[in-house]
Amino acid sequence: MAVHHGPDHVRAAEAQSDADGSDPGQDYDAAALYLHLHAGPFCGWSGDLLDMEQRPVDPPAVGDHEAPGPQAKAGGRRVSEPKTPAAPGELISGGSAPAAFADADAAAQALEKGRWLFAQECTFLKGCVGMEHLPAHPLVEVAFAGRSNVGKSSLVNALTGRKTLARASNTPGRTQEVNFFRLGPPHSDEAALMLVDLPGYGFARAPQAQVERWTRLVMAYLRGRSALRRVCLLIDARHGLKANDLEVMGMLDSAAVNYQVVLTKADKLGPTVARATHATVAAAVARHVAAHPDVLLTSSETGAGIPELRAQLAALALPA
Ligand SMILES: Nc1nc2c(ncn2[C@@H]2O[C@H](COP(=O)(O)OP(=O)(O)OP(=O)(O)O)[C@@H](O)[C@H]2O)c(=O)[nH]1
Ligand SMILES: [Mg+2]
Numbered sequence: 001m002a003v004h005h006g007p008d009h010v011r012a013a014e015a016q017s018d019a020d021g022s023d024p025g026q027d028y029d030a031a032a033l034y035l036h037l038h039a040g041p042f043c044g045w046s047g048d049l050l051d052m053e054q055r056p057v058d059p060p061a062v063g064d065h066e067a068p069g070p071q072a073k074a075g076g077r078r079v080s081e082p083k084t085p086a087a088p089g090e091l092i093s094g095g096s097a098p099a100a101f102a103d104a105d106a107a108a109q110a111l112e113k114g115r116w117l118f119a120q121e122c123t124f125l126k127g128c129v130g131m132e133h134l135p136a137h138p139l140v141e142v143a144f145a146g147r148s149n150v151g152k153s154s155l156v157n158a159l160t161g162r163k164t165l166a167r168a169s170n171t172p173g174r175t176q177e178v179n180f181f182r183l184g185p186p187h188s189d190e191a192a193l194m195l196v197d198l199p200g201y202g203f204a205r206a207p208q209a210q211v212e213r214w215t216r217l218v219m220a221y222l223r224g225r226s227a228l229r230r231v232c233l234l235i236d237a238r239h240g241l242k243a244n245d246l247e248v249m250g251m252l253d254s255a256a257v258n259y260q261v262v263l264t265k266a267d268k269l270g271p272t273v274a275r276a277t278h279a280t281v282a283a284a285v286a287r288h289v290a291a292h293p294d295v296l297l298t299s300s301e302t303g304a305g306i307p308e309l310r311a312q313l314a315a316l317a318l319p320a
Pocket of ligand 1: 146147148149150151152153154155167168169170171172173174175176198199200201264265266267268298299300301302
């Protein structure tokens, strides 16, 4: 039996590998690659925020915080030691590497804002089966769209540090309503954000008429929701962009809806394949007018890329 060091999820992965002989090193490397690509060596490993429970009291003031890292605390819990990132020479070369943060200070501030925002209370507000049922007084909204089973509900859980807030399942077609989750203080809309978990498009284990109804609802929501500030368009990192993803991207481009591609399930890939997929997808995304140029590589399983996505979404909800 090996002795396990590092963040909780890494210890869990290592313990799992003891049990089934799988290779947790691959997961860990994909996560480290992500951190290196998107935030550089100043980005603290904070996958254990997945279990955060305590609520913060005040938002972080710009220039008035500690950079997250081994000494910082997250939700009252110590942030784990970051994994040593890959050597700088291993950065993706070429024009498609994302530049999410201008420098180390900007990165630290953005990550802290994201951590703070997503450590707030988050509650399920309602599930809607038709456009007429959508909440009337919307907050700033961020929606999670993508093919069935790509990991939308799991990503909502990972971002909010909950395990069962949104229902995830191995069966494609699990989410059947437009589900609204309110993130923020209960009695104020300041620093609040609505997270919207959508039914998937594409194949689902459900009757065709039902799938068509969800797809119509999702497309109507994506095209016609004025509060929608960003769509996180999830793509399984193992599969890349499929024809129906490209169709949705085209629709979002023509409706001028801001969207950001988020690659999911990075833990299922080794670093070389993750790097290649990221480059291919980022190059394709660069041709789309409404797409955010940064393509994020995430894993809801290990927490890789989650702090960076929180940081990007916090920029929409919190004033500069
Ligand atoms: N290994 C791994 N599995 C994941 C990850 N994200 C999601 N999954 C698994 O993928 C399956 C589908 O996840 P969901 O979150 O339900 O996917 P969804 O996109 O909400 O699916 P629908 O609601 O059916 O459209 C579940 O078995 C999850 O545990 C990830 O980052 N890594
Ligand atoms: Mg779902």
